[in-house]
Amino acid sequence: xSNPTNAAATGSxxxxxxxxxxxxxxxxxxxxIASIAVIAGALALLIFVRPSAAAQATASGKxxxxxxxxxxxxLFVSYGCYECHGRAAxxxxxxxxxxxxxxxAFVEKYVRHPTASMPPYTTKTVSDQELADIYAYLKSxxxxxxxxxxxxxxx
Amino acid sequence: xxKAKKTSVDRRDFLKSATVGAAALAATPVAAANAVAGxxxxxxxxxxxxxxxxxxxRVEGEAAAAAANPDPNNEPITVDHPGSDFxxxxxxxxxxxxxxxxxxxxxxxxxxxxxxxxGNKNPEFITCCHEESAVxxxxxxxxxxxxxxLVCVHGTVGVQHASxxxxxxxxxxxxxxxxxxxxGDAQTRxxxxxxxxxxxxxxxxxxxxxxxxxxPATLQxxxxxxxxxxxxxxxPPYMPVALVCNTDLQEFPMPDDPSLRIPAVTVDxxxxxxxxxxxxxxxxxxxxxxxxxxxDRAARTAAGLALMIELAEAxxxxxxxxxxxxxxxxxxxxxxxxxxxxxxxxxxxxLGLELTDFYxxxxxxxxxxxxxxxxxTKPGAKLxxxxxxxxxxxxxxxxxxxxxxxDLAMAADAEATLPSLIEAVKKLTTADRKRAFQDRGTxxxxxHQRTLAENRGLAANGWDAxxxxxxxxxxxxxxxxxxxxxxLVSNCQFVSRWPLRLWNFEKYYHYIGGEGGYGVGxxxxxxxxxxxxxxxxxxxxxxxxxxxxxxxxxxxLWTAAHSHIPLLIVMHNNRAYHQEVMEVQRMADVHxxxxxxxxxxxxxxxxxxxxxxxxxxxxxxxxxxxxxxxxLAPALREAIAVVKSGEPALVNVLTQPR
Numbered sequence: 022x023s024n025p026t027n028a029a030a031t032g033s034x035x036x037x038x039x040x041x042x043x044x045x046x047x048x049x050x051x052x053x054i055a056s057i058a059v060i061a062g063a064l065a066l067l068i069f070v071r072p073s074a075a076a077q078a079t080a081s082g083k084x085x086x087x088x089x090x091x092x093x094x095x096l097f098v099s100y101g102c103y104e105c106h107g108r109a110a111x112x113x114x115x116x117x118x119x120x121x122x123x124x125x126a127f128v129e130k131y132v133r134h135p136t137a138s139m140p141p142y143t144t145k146t147v148s149d150q151e152l153a154d155i156y157a158y159l160k161s162x163x164x165x166x167x168x169x170x171x172x173x174x175x176x
Numbered sequence: 177x178x179k180a181k182k183t184s185v186d187r188r189d190f191l192k193s194a195t196v197g198a199a200a201l202a203a204t205p206v207a208a209a210n211a212v213a214g215x216x217x218x219x220x221x222x223x224x225x226x227x228x229x230x231x232x233x234r235v236e237g238e239a240a241a242a243a244a245n246p247d248p249n250n251e252p253i254t255v256d257h258p259g260s261d262f263x264x265x266x267x268x269x270x271x272x273x274x275x276x277x278x279x280x281x282x283x284x285x286x287x288x289x290x291x292x293x294x295g296n297k298n299p300e301f302i303t304c305c306h307e308e309s310a311v312x313x314x315x316x317x318x319x320x321x322x323x324x325x326l327v328c329v330h331g332t333v334g335v336q337h338a339s340x341x342x343x344x345x346x347x348x349x350x351x352x353x354x355x356x357x358x359x360g361d362a363q364t365r366x367x368x369x370x371x372x373x374x375x376x377x378x379x380x381x382x383x384x385x386x387x388x389x390x391x392p393a394t395l396q397x398x399x400x401x402x403x404x405x406x407x408x409x410x411x412p413p414y415m416p417v418a419l420v421c422n423t424d425l426q427e428f429p430m431p432d433d434p435s436l437r438i439p440a441v442t443v444d445x446x447x448x449x450x451x452x453x454x455x456x457x458x459x460x461x462x463x464x465x466x467x468x469x470x471x472d473r474a475a476r477t478a479a480g481l482a483l484m485i486e487l488a489e490a491x492x493x494x495x496x497x498x499x500x501x502x503x504x505x506x507x508x509x510x511x512x513x514x515x516x517x518x519x520x521x522x523x524x525x526x527l528g529l530e531l532t533d534f535y536x537x538x539x540x541x542x543x544x545x546x547x548x549x550x551x552x553t554k555p556g557a558k559l560x561x562x563x564x565x566x567x568x569x570x571x572x573x574x575x576x577x578x579x580x581x582x583d584l585a586m587a588a589d590a591e592a593t594l595p596s597l598i599e600a601v602k603k604l605t606t607a608d609r610k611r612a613f614q615d616r617g618t619x620x621x622x623x624h625q626r627t628l629a630e631n632r633g634l635a636a637n638g639w640d641a642x643x644x645x646x647x648x649x650x651x652x653x654x655x656x657x658x659x660x661x662x663x664l665v666s667n668c669q670f671v672s673r674w675p676l677r678l679w680n681f682e683k684y685y686h687y688i689g690g691e692g693g694y695g696v697g698x699x700x701x702x703x704x705x706x707x708x709x710x711x712x713x714x715x716x717x718x719x720x721x722x723x724x725x726x727x728x729x730x731x732x733l734w735t736a737a738h739s740h741i742p743l744l745i746v747m748h749n750n751r752a753y754h755q756e757v758m759e760v761q762r763m764a765d766v767h768x769x770x771x772x773x774x775x776x777x778x779x780x781x782x783x784x785x786x787x788x789x790x791x792x793x794x795x796x797x798x799x800x801x802x803x804x805x806x807x808l809a810p811a812l813r814e815a816i817a818v819v820k821s822g823e824p825a826l827v828n829v830l831t832q833p834r
Binding site for chain 2 (some may be wrong): 048099100101103104105107108109110111112113114117122136137138140141142143146147165166167168171173174176
């Protein structure tokens with residue numbers, strides 16, 4: 022039945038032999054978006070420092086209530102993000118997403134129109150409000166313990 | 177078939193000669209290799225009735241009917257030294273340690289000969305609960321022991337059950353000898369069931385994914401076919417082979433033929449690449465600034481692993497292990513597997529060794545319904561291939577993967593070619609190049625360390641999550657086995673490769689790769705088969721077992737318990753055919769609807785499957801479900817104690833998806 026050679030499959034055995042082959046490209050894109058945003062000033066700060074406020078500030082069709090990490094946590098599971106990114110967003114077939122997610126503007130752009138092997142979540146299936154909620158959840162994740170504080174990870 | 181050569185004998189004469197022949201045989205035991213199989217009783221079919229009258233006479237009257245229904249008191253009812261004894265001698269001459277089988281009456285005589293005439297030793301009968309389990313066990317066994325096992329199946333329903341597992345072994349280039357029992361002669365099918373369990377050409381079903389098959393007509397043919405089967409299977413590229421074994425040949429007495437012999441087994445030397453091409457490859461590799469060695473099934477044996485290290489160190493070249501076999505130590509400073517994309521992108525020469533998919537190494541796919549590819553290599557990067565797969569291709573199944581043009585292709589066995597390649601590289605390495613190699617080695621070693629640290633950092637994410645993260649699962653197992661002589665016998669792809677990212681794999685038996693054909697159902701039997709091979713070496717065998725895979729044929733747990741095969745099974749119980757959850761999710765996302773419904777048809781929940789109880793029901797240790805990471809270490813400790821006492825044990829861990 023199963024054919025993990027297919028894209029979403031197996032971490033490194035995805036569409037290409039290597040884990041997230043276009044990952045470097047994606048991260049670079051995120052960095053560019055982030056730096057443009059920094060130049061953009063106040064609005065950028067709203068987006069990147071206070072995503073919920075940014076969500077409120079958007080126009081019609083955009084989130085109209087404060088982003089909720091609690092709702093986001095549920096959506097992260099019910100919309101299947103966990104399948105590829107792990108229930109704790111720790112990573113799996115797709116990369117780790119939080120805490121400290123990439124900037125919201127990038128996440129919105131990427132989730133709507135991924136450029137590698139992630140499937141698209143368009144506005145038809147995930148509203149901007151819901152995406153903001155998911156983003157709030159990613160931001161709310163606790164920091165993982167430092168690896169050198171875990172003896173099992175140094176052997 | 178066999179019957180065609182038989183002369184019809186009077187039943188009374190047959191009985192007499194059979195008795196005499198048996199006495200003679202008892203005094204002349206059939207020796208194993210090169211043996212003359214002793215004087216044999218005259219051949220006679222089992223129901224050696226007088227020749228039937230032509231139909232026109234038979235339908236005529238009672239006299240004719242009486243002739244067709246002879247006196248049962250005069251029927252032959254015993255057989256001394258059936259042909260299957262000779263077959264057992266032939267198999268013993270090759271030297272199979274085990275026979276994995278689910279019993280079937282189309283090979284009942286062979287079965288009986290194995291256990292009585294052959295003393296149930298070399299091969300010893302391993303009772304399997306499914307033909308897929310039998311083949312899967314042989315598959316896993318080979319990758320540890322380097323020797324094929326024998327598998328017996330019904331030539332019809334049995335081989336239908338076995339076929340997926342044979343396909344996996346074929347794709348994984350693993351040899352095994354499958355015997356297909358068959359009632360070839362319609363006249364000796366003693367029941368209606370035997371008709372449904374008969375075929376004209378039983379091997380047709382699997383011919384697309386075995387390297388060779390045969391249906392020997394006589395015992396002499398059979399002896400020679402066994403030798404040829406072994407030889408063909410064991411010449412790289414290794415693959416399964418099949419022998420059809422008709423019941424008449426098994427069950428009738430051996431013919432009285434003093435020339436009946438079992439030839440000696442011959443094994444071919446694996447094919448090496450020609451010296452000119454090897455020299456050319458060495459020249460490119462030595463001159464390269466960033467050579468990369470990519471290996472998939474390069475190391476066929478432990479010696480191959482040592483050669484891989486020697487070549488990499490001679491060049492101080494980056495190695496990317498595709499992990500079809502244990503090709504390269506995970507903690508070797510030249511191992512760049514976890515940053516494979518980066519080194520491929522920098523490479524000016526790539527040496528591909530026994531790659532299943534060279535195209536996928538130098539290109540990346542993206543997109544889903546409309547897949548596109550992007551070249552990963554720099555323009556001008558030279559590609560060299562050494563691949564025994566190029567020596568033997570079949571048409572129907574597409575496991576040969578996408579076509580990739582290369583600059584130098586050697587259709588040869590990589591392991592056999594490595595010694596001459598290493599020699600050529602060393603000869604061409606000047607002092608200048610050596611200095612450059614050393615600098616390169618230092619840079620790669622630093623990158624290796626950085627990647628390991630990164631992976632450890634990533635493993636800390638979700639460390640305390642419940643269900644348990646696959647990184648935590650892997651780290652907890654590693655903590656308890658790293659000071660043992662361990663062997664991991666499951667595919668790491670399904671746990672995000674965490675063991676390969678975190679553990680110190682260095683010995684050949686530390687890892688055995690995966691399914692080959694990605695046919696689910698391989699995992700559990702292959703692990704049991706590998707553990708069977710590891711048992712004699714006293715190794716602690718560990719399998720991280722996918723739940724969906726186990727549910728295909730969980731009876732193999734019983735085989736592990738019944739045959740006292742020590743094996744630690746740690747369930748990666750993500751409660752789904754998770755690959756398919758993601759595939760259906762992809763489609764829902766792409767079709768922009770119903771994105772919450774990917775679990776329909778793909779998940780194994782409600783009721784939850786209690787794998788601990790399943791194991792217990794098969795007579796082995798099974799833990800309660802473990803979902804809190806704090807509980808994992810004690811559960812593992814308890815199970816490892818059971819495994820060390822020589823029995824299998826299962827720990828049921830509720831895990832994150834990947």
